[in-house]
Amino acid sequence: MNYINFSKSYHVQMLTKRDIPLILALCEKNTQFYEHCPPFVTEGSIRDDMCALPQRKMDEPQDKYYLGFFDDAEQLVAVMDFIDHYPTERSCFIGFFMMERSVQGHGIGSRIITELCVYLHSLGYEYIRLGYVDGNKQSESFWKKNQFTDTGLRNHTQDYTVVVMNRML
Numbered sequence: 001m002n003y004i005n006f007s008k009s010y011h012v013q014m015l016t017k018r019d020i021p022l023i024l025a026l027c028e029k030n031t032q033f034y035e036h037c038p039p040f041v042t043e044g045s046i047r048d049d050m051c052a053l054p055q056r057k058m059d060e061p062q063d064k065y066y067l068g069f070f071d072d073a074e075q076l077v078a079v080m081d082f083i084d085h086y087p088t089e090r091s092c093f094i095g096f097f098m099m100e101r102s103v104q105g106h107g108i109g110s111r112i113i114t115e116l117c118v119y120l121h122s123l124g125y126e127y128i129r130l131g132y133v134d135g136n137k138q139s140e141s142f143w144k145k146n147q148f149t150d151t152g153l154r155n156h157t158q159d160y161t162v163v164v165m166n167r168m169l
Contacts, residue, residue, distance in 0.1 A: 001084055001123065003065050007115045010069040010077060019068065020046050022076050029101035036136035038159055049081060049096060057086055069112055077103050078112055087129060092120065094130040113146045121169040128169065131155060131162035 006012045015023060020043050027033075027041040034040045050066045057063060063085055069078040081096035099109045120128065130148065132139035143165055153164035 003067055003082070005119050006067065006080075006082075007069055007112055009111055009115060010071060011074075012067055012069055015050070015066045015068045015079065017047060017050070023068075023079055026076055026079060026100050027098060030098055032138060033098065033136070036133040036139075036160060052081075052095070053083065054086060054093075057083060060085075076100060077108060080112075088126070090124065090126045092125060092128055094128060097130070109142065110146055117167060117169055125169050127166045129164065129166050131164045134161040134163050 003014070004012050023046050024041060024043055027046070031040075039045070051061070051064070053061065053064055063083055065080075065082040065084065067080045067082060068076050069080070071077050077100045079096065079098050080094060083093040083095060085091070086093045097109070097113075117128065128148075129151075130143065132143055134154075140163070146167065148165040148167045151164045151166050155162040155164065
């Protein structure tokens with residue numbers, strides 16, 4: 001898989017520890033997300049997220065992509081945590097997707113997700129899975145608008161419940 005093909009509209013690159021201040025600046029503006037999904041973002045939480053994998057993928061760090069989507073002006077417009085071949089060989093998982101607050105509501109996030117789906121479909125993937133925090137209406141609306149449907153699965157944490165969704169490709 002070549003992650004640079006995830007978008008035709010934006011330059012996609014792997015984010016590294018040196019990008020943490022840039023990621024933090026993007027995430028800190030999205031306070032509504034952290035009201036539903038505490039705790040609030042820190043440099044440490046970003047560092048942890050950059051290498052976090054589900055238990056079944058712990059031995060496959062090559063399938064983890066922590067990506068930035070940049071516009072022509074080299075502004076970071078979105079961050080995506082993407083895990084390949086999870087939960088099945090022909091599926092993938094979006095662990096996190098956040099847009100720069102100043103560009104939300106202009107169709108950019110939907111364009112990124114649509115382009116990703118077209119690319120994954122061309123590679124023979126069956127579906128994309130993700131989760132949003134129950135009660136976060138903004139996230140729920142975005143994912144439903146982008147053709148993700150509720151699987152009926154729920155993951156319960158100490159602080160919140162995650163609603164699991166799929167989009168068939």
